Amino acid sequence: AQSVAQPEDQVNVAEGNPLTVKCTYSVSGNPYLFWYVQYPNRGLQFLLKYITGDNLVKGSYGFEAEFNKSQTSFHLKKPSALVSDSALYFCAVREGGNNRLAFGKGNQVVVIP
Amino acid sequence: DADVTQTPRNRITKTGKRIMLECSQTKGHDRMYWYRQDPGLGLRLIYYSFDVKDINKGEISDGYSVSRQAQAKFSLSLESAIPNQTALYFCATSFLGNTGELFFGEGSRLTVL
Numbered sequence: 001a002q003s004v005a006q007p008e009d010q011v012n013v014a015e016g017n018p019l020t021v022k023c024t025y026s027v028s029g030n031p032y033l034f035w036y037v038q039y040p041n042r043g044l045q046f047l048l049k050y051i052t053g054d055n056l057v058k059g060s061y062g063f064e065a066e067f068n069k070s071q072t073s074f075h076l077k078k079p080s081a082l083v084s085d086s087a088l089y090f091c092a093v094r095e096g097g098n099n100r101l102a103f104g105k106g107n108q109v110v111v112i113p
Numbered sequence: 114d115a116d117v118t119q120t121p122r123n124r125i126t127k128t129g130k131r132i133m134l135e136c137s138q139t140k141g142h143d144r145m146y147w148y149r150q151d152p153g154l155g156l157r158l159i160y161y162s163f164d165v166k167d168i169n170k171g172e173i174s175d176g177y178s179v180s181r182q183a184q185a186k187f188s189l190s191l192e193s194a195i196p197n198q199t200a201l202y203f204c205a206t207s208f209l210g211n212t213g214e215l216f217f218g219e220g221s222r223l224t225v226l
Contacts, residue, residue: 006155009153032212032213034213034214036215041219041220042219042220043117043203043205043217043218043219043220044156044203044205044215044217045217046214046215046216049212049213049214051212090155090156092213094212094213100158100161100171101158101213101215103148103155103156103157104155105153105154105155106155
């Protein structure tokens, strides 16, 4: 069965510093990988996805993620964090041919001014 | 106006009561989903529907039922609510041919006393 792991509960980073949120996945076939963000009292919003092609994918709000097949990872990155990036971030995976997404438990990101 | 609308946004009820959460969408998508969010557990799929005549159980369907009244409407019911169904519930949509990106409502917070 497909699954994702987000090993850290909370990531604290100073404003202006690089931000990394970690995600590893497990699927039996080719993975479709996603990152979503949830701001307080809001629904989840799509940030970016990897389906195929270039291992580095760029998304909304200056975020990017790198797909690493050998490490089964899909870490989310932002070169310079903003206070407004403070939110809950979810990694999700879908196997090709399977229509259901499996979400990780989420990582709270706190950007300190 | 939101593309995916959930009602009610907040509800407090008592054990044993019947509760219905409603979801409507103006995106024209054929696929609709109900997820449950619990702290530290991420999002878990309750039910999903790929069209009006198609209803499928997710990973945690026990204690829940759904109705797809129209392409744009998908309701989640708790026939006899219990305290461990206290959670944040999200409706989401997608469409055939989409690679897996979901569009979420703002959420319905349910408290069962």
